[in-house]
Amino acid sequence: MTLRFTDACVTDIDSIAALDGAAFEFPWSRDDFEGSMKVGHQFLLLKDDDRLLGFAVYMQIFEQSELLTIAVLPSEQGHGYGKLLLNEVAARLAANGAESLFLEVRVSNERARALYAGAGFKEISIRKGYYPSRDGREDAIVMQKVLSQ
Numbered sequence: 001m002t003l004r005f006t007d008a009c010v011t012d013i014d015s016i017a018a019l020d021g022a023a024f025e026f027p028w029s030r031d032d033f034e035g036s037m038k039v040g041h042q043f044l045l046l047k048d049d050d051r052l053l054g055f056a057v058y059m060q061i062f063e064q065s066e067l068l069t070i071a072v073l074p075s076e077q078g079h080g081y082g083k084l085l086l087n088e089v090a091a092r093l094a095a096n097g098a099e100s101l102f103l104e105v106r107v108s109n110e111r112a113r114a115l116y117a118g119a120g121f122k123e124i125s126i127r128k129g130y131y132p133s134r135d136g137r138e139d140a141i142v143m144q145k146v147l148s149q
C-alpha cells in the first residue's frame with residue numbers, strides 16, 4: 001500500500017463525485033465539483049497508488065480559510081484517513097499564512113464532529129436549517145480551529 005497526497009485535475013472529477021455520492025446522503029453533483037475547481041478552490045486527494053481513498057475541498061481568503069467538504073470511501077472509513085486529510089489541509093493552510101479554519105457540520109453527523117473535535121476545532125455558532133434533510137431541514141454547527149504557523 002502506497003499512500004500519497006495529490007492535487008486534483010479535471011480527470012479526477014468523476015471519481016471524486018462517485019466517492020462523494022457513496023459517502024453522503026446529500027452529495028455534491030459532478031457540476032458542483034467542476035464549478036468548485038473552476039473558481040479556484042483547493043482539492044487535496046488521498047490515493048493508494050491510483051485508487052482514490054478520500055478527498056478534501058477547501059478555500060483560503062488571506063488569513064481565513066474554510067473546509068468546504070471532506071469524505072473518505074465508505075469501505076475505508078475508520079482507518080485514520082479522514083484525520084490524515086484534515087491534518088494535511090490544516091498544515092498546508094497554516095504554511096500558506098491562514099490563521100483560522102472554519103467549517104460547517106450537520107448536528108447529526110457525530111462521526112465528523114468527533115473527528116473535528118479531536119483535531120482541535122471548537123463549536124462557535126449554529127446555522128438554523130442550513131442543510132436539507134429527510135424531514136425538512138437540519139441545523140449546522142459552525143466550528144473553528146486556530147491554526148499555528
Ligand SMILES: CC(C)(COP(=O)(O)OP(=O)(O)OC[C@H]1O[C@@H](n2cnc3c(N)ncnc32)[C@H](O)[C@@H]1OP(=O)(O)O)[C@@H](O)C(=O)NCCC(=O)NCCS
Binds near residue numbers: 024084104
Ligand atoms: C467524517 C469522515 C471524513 C471521517 O473519516 P474517517 O477516515 O472515517 O475517520 P478517521 O478514521 O480518520 O477517524 C478520525 C476520528 O473520527 C472519529 N471517528 C471515526 N470513526 C468513528 C465512528 N465510527 N464513530 C464515532 N467517531 C468516529 C474519531 O474521533 C476518530 O478519531 P480517533 O481514531 O482518534 O478516535 C468519514 O467518516 C466520511 O467520509 N463520512 C461521510 C462524509 C462526511 O460526513 N464528511 C464530513 C462532512 S462535514
